[in-house]
Amino acid sequence: MAFQRTGGFDLVEALxxxxxxxxxxxxxxxxxxxxxxYVDLAxxxxxxxxxxxxxxxxxxxxxxxxxxxxxxxxxxxxxxxFKRILADQLQFMIGCDVACAxxxxxALANALARYYGVTGEDDVAARMGAQAGDRDDAPIIxxxxxxxxxxxxxxxxxxxxxxxxxxxxIRYRVDGILRDxxxxxxxxxxxxxSRLKIMAKMDIAEKxxxxxxxxxxxxxxxxxxxxxxxxxxxxxxxxxxxxxxxSASLMSLRDLGFGPExxxxxxxxxxxxxxxxxxxGPTGSGKTTTLYAALQELNRPDIKIITAEDPVxxxxxxxxxxxxxNKVGLTFARILKAMLRCAPNIILVGEIRDLETAEIAxxxxxxxxxxxxxxxxxxxxxxxxxLVDLGVxxxxxxxxxxxxxxxxxxxxxxxxxxxEYEPGEAEVRSLGLDPSVAxxxxxxxxxxxxVCEGNGYRGRVxxxxxxxxxxxxxxxxxxxxxxxSIRATATSMGSLRLLIDDGARKVIEGTTTVIExxxxxxxxx
Numbered sequence: 001m002a003f004q005r006t007g008g009f010d011l012v013e014a015l016x017x018x019x020x021x022x023x024x025x026x027x028x029x030x031x032x033x034x035x036x037x038y039v040d041l042a043x044x045x046x047x048x049x050x051x052x053x054x055x056x057x058x059x060x061x062x063x064x065x066x067x068x069x070x071x072x073x074x075x076x077x078x079x080x081x082f083k084r085i086l087a088d089q090l091q092f093m094i095g096c097d098v099a100c101a102x103x104x105x106x107a108l109a110n111a112l113a114r115y116y117g118v119t120g121e122d123d124v125a126a127r128m129g130a131q132a133g134d135r136d137d138a139p140i141i142x143x144x145x146x147x148x149x150x151x152x153x154x155x156x157x158x159x160x161x162x163x164x165x166x167x168x169x170i171r172y173r174v175d176g177i178l179r180d181x182x183x184x185x186x187x188x189x190x191x192x193x194s195r196l197k198i199m200a201k202m203d204i205a206e207k208x209x210x211x212x213x214x215x216x217x218x219x220x221x222x223x224x225x226x227x228x229x230x231x232x233x234x235x236x237x238x239x240x241x242x243x244x245x246x247s248a249s250l251m252s253l254r255d256l257g258f259g260p261e262x263x264x265x266x267x268x269x270x271x272x273x274x275x276x277x278x279x280x281g282p283t284g285s286g287k288t289t290t291l292y293a294a295l296q297e298l299n300r301p302d303i304k305i306i307t308a309e310d311p312v313x314x315x316x317x318x319x320x321x322x323x324x325x326n327k328v329g330l331t332f333a334r335i336l337k338a339m340l341r342c343a344p345n346i347i348l349v350g351e352i353r354d355l356e357t358a359e360i361a362x363x364x365x366x367x368x369x370x371x372x373x374x375x376x377x378x379x380x381x382x383x384x385x386x387l388v389d390l391g392v393x394x395x396x397x398x399x400x401x402x403x404x405x406x407x408x409x410x411x412x413x414x415x416x417x418x419x420e421y422e423p424g425e426a427e428v429r430s431l432g433l434d435p436s437v438a439x440x441x442x443x444x445x446x447x448x449x450x451v452c453e454g455n456g457y458r459g460r461v462x463x464x465x466x467x468x469x470x471x472x473x474x475x476x477x478x479x480x481x482x483x484x485s486i487r488a489t490a491t492s493m494g495s496l497r498l499l500i501d502d503g504a505r506k507v508i509e510g511t512t513t514v515i516e517x518x519x520x521x522x523x524x525x
Contacts, residue, residue, distance in 0.1 A: 023104040027079075031102040034081045039067060041077055041107035048203060050074075051115050053094060056198050060141055062086050065111040067101060077103040077111065113191060116198055140191045143184070144199075148226075148243075150181070152219050154453070157243060157284065161196070163189045163236035175411045175460050176284070193230075193237050200228040208232055214311075215241070222247040227311065244313055253293045257461040259505055262497070265466060266405070270294045270372075275402035276365045278352075280377040286409050286462050287374045288313055291348060294372065295319060298346060307348040308335035324350070332357045340364055349373040355391040362392060362400040380404040380467035380496065381487045384477050398469075398477040406465040408499060408520035410512045411457035417449035418456070418510065427514050431504040444510045461511055463520065465499040 021029075024040075031038040046067060053074055054066045064086060067075045074096050078084070087098040103111075147170060151159050156172035163169075168189045170182040184192070197204045200213030215226035223246040230239050258266060269277055277294075279287045292314060295305060299318050310324035310332070320342075322335050332349055333356040339347055340360075351374050352358045365371045377383050383404045387397045423443040425435045446456020467473075467490055476486050490496035503517030 023106055027102055027104045030081060034102070036081060036084075037101045039077050039101040039103050041065065041103045041111045044077075044111075046111075046115065051198070052201060053096075054090065055093065056116055056195070057141070058090065058093065060112060060116045063108065063112070064090075064100075065103075065108060065115060070099075073097040073099045075099050075101055077101050077108060079103055079105040079108040114194070115204065116195060140188070140195050143188070143192065144195050147182075148217065148224070149219055151243060152222065152224065152245070155459075159241040159243065161192065161239040161241075163233070163238065165235070168192060175455075175457055176409055177411070189236055193239065196228065196239055196241075197230070200226070202228070202230065207237060225311075225313075246314065250296060250314055250316070251289055251293050253297050256290060256293055257506070257511075258464060259502070262464060262466065262502070265468070266294075267297070269403045269468070270298060270370075272370060272402055274365055274368055274370055276362060276371045276373065276400045277402055278373055278375055278383050278404045280375045280380060280383050280404060280406045281408060282376060284409070285407055286460075287407065288350075290405065290407065290462070291372050291374070292316065295346070295348060303346060304342075304344045305346040305348070306339045306342060306344040307350070308332050308339065309348070309350040320344075333360055336360045336364065340367075340369075344369060346370045347372070351375070352387075352390070358387055358390050358392050359396075362387075362396050365400040366396070377406070379487075379499070380406040380465050381483055381490060384486060385483045388477075388480070394480050395478050398474040401469055401477075403469065404467045406467075406499065407462045409460040409462055410503070410506070410516040410520055412459040412461045413444055413446060413510065413512055414449060414452035414456055414458045416451045417447040418444040419447040420444055423514070430518060431507060431514060432498075432500050433504050438508070441508060443507055443514065445513050445515075457516075461506065463499050463502045463506065463517065465497060465502065467496045470495055 028038050044067060046065070050066050050068060054064070054076070059065060062083065063079065064083065065077045067077050069075070074090075074094070076087070076090065076098060078086070078100050079102065081102065084100050087100055091098045147159065151172050154172060154174055156174050157176075158173035160171040160173070160178065161168065162171065163186070166186045168184040168186060169180065170184070171178050172181050194204050197211075197213070199215045202211045202213040209232070211230045213228045215228060217224050217226065225244040225246055227242040227244070228239060230237050253266070254263065279290050281287050295307070295316060299305060299316065301318075304320070305318075306320045306322065308322050308324060312321045312323050315321065324330060324332060324335065332351070332353065336347070336349060336357060337360060347361070347364055347369050349357060349361050349371065352361060361371050361373055375383050375386055377386050381404070383406075384397055384401065387401075388394055420442045421444070423438060427443070428435045428438040448454040448456045452458040470493070472493065473486060473490060473495060476489060487496065491498070499521045500517065503512070503521055506512050507514055507517055
């Protein structure tokens with residue numbers, strides 16, 4: 001049987017449309033004539049590890065599905081014998097011998113939908129280039145590609161994919177604020193989620209349990225790392241993807257937003273030879289950025305620094321960074337124990353999550369190491385009681401902890417369009433300021449322009465609260481006194497500088513607005 005093409009329309013398709021033979025009969029005959037094996041994709045059970053052997057973009061663009069490994073070869077299913085030329089290209093890409101088997105077009109389309117999220121005959125045709133002159137990506141592939149590109153362009157930190165009644169909503173978190181960017185028909189939810197699961201190396205068949213995964217990609221010359229989390233909901237699976245631009249340069253200590261006095265204070269704290277220095281705040285408040293800036297400041301040839309991180313967000317030359325891997329038992333605590341046998345001067349533990357990690361970190365500080373770590377607390381004094389709540393003995397907390405920094409991120413006013421105004425007395429008092437302090441001063445508010453896309457803000461800056469331990473606070477911690485007593489004493493003695501104080505300074509400087517400061521400090525004022 002001769003396999004012919006005329007004007008982009010093949011004989012097999014003509015026979016099928018004329019009902020002269022069914023797909024399977026035609027495909028089996030073509031396979032036999034071409035000396036190829038035939039595969040019934042509808043009955044094939046393909047392991048996820050096999051699917052992962054072929055880059056998703058290549059599989060969907062060229063219209064092929066990996067089947068199995070046999071005799072050191074990867075067998076892939078195609079629906080056109082002419083596609084056998086792809087075997088050499090794929091062999092070069094994956095470094096493995098490749099052989100082809102023939103499947104029916106409909107079975108291949110269904111397999112692409114199942115494993116790669118490509119749906120509909122028109123979509124598959126577009127991806128395979130079956131229509132004359134049409135080499136565009138399939139809609140789902142284009143949707144995902146455009147979603148990531150747009151998110152990077154608008155400086156989004158997170159992408160939220162949320163199914164709902166009759167729709168799939170896409171939201172970006174930009175400068176800490178969620179915004180709606182797109183809605184898609186409900187029927188795209190399943191293929192969209194399948195596509196993202198494949199990219200994140202998740203189990204595409206699992207829809208009942210939460211899953212985590214990672215995606216690495218390069219967009220416009222920038223290396224982007226994506227941490228993806230799926231949570232089943234009553235409307236289907238919802239996914240959140242945290243975007244990390246590895247191409248972005250790390251901030252220095254001077255760039256963080258410390259005032260002159262706070263900068264000198266932090267410099268002095270991080271240059272102590274021993275003790276625990278904690279940075280606290282909610283997820284996404286910039287804790288890692290602050291700690292990385294501190295490590296860069298301390299990174300010298302005569303200093304050995306080891307970190308335990310989940311994940312390693314940025315690679316710093318000269319620092320030994322270790323990735324947590326809970327699947328193989330490589331926890332923070334286990335890494336920390338191993339660190340102490342490597343004679344480090346400075347240790348960073350990405351987060352103190354449990355008693356074991358907390359106790360090892362404190363013992364390390366008490367045996368001659370400087371230890372940096374993070375906690376999730378609302379303010380700086382709460383870190384002391386949080387460690388005790390984890391089960392650490394109060395006398396160990398009082399002996400080891402040197403200082404605590406709490407932080408929040410606020411949006412930075414767009415310098416191109418910020419608007420000057422005279423604040424009212426109530427507004428000034430809301431920042432904890434005496435009206436006389438702001439007398440004759442102007443504040444600034446958001447306006448919106450083309451540069452900031454009408455938001456009035458562009459970028460973020462941190463507000464800092466810091467607490468330095470002294471003998472009085474150590475005694476109170478040792479005796480197990482209440483958080484309220486510790487906070488009140490620290491404030492009266494000047495050992496505690498509050499978030500609202502730093503916020504007021506940044507409002508007076510014109511860096512941010514009263515609304516932004518109150519948004520992140522109300523719970524801690």
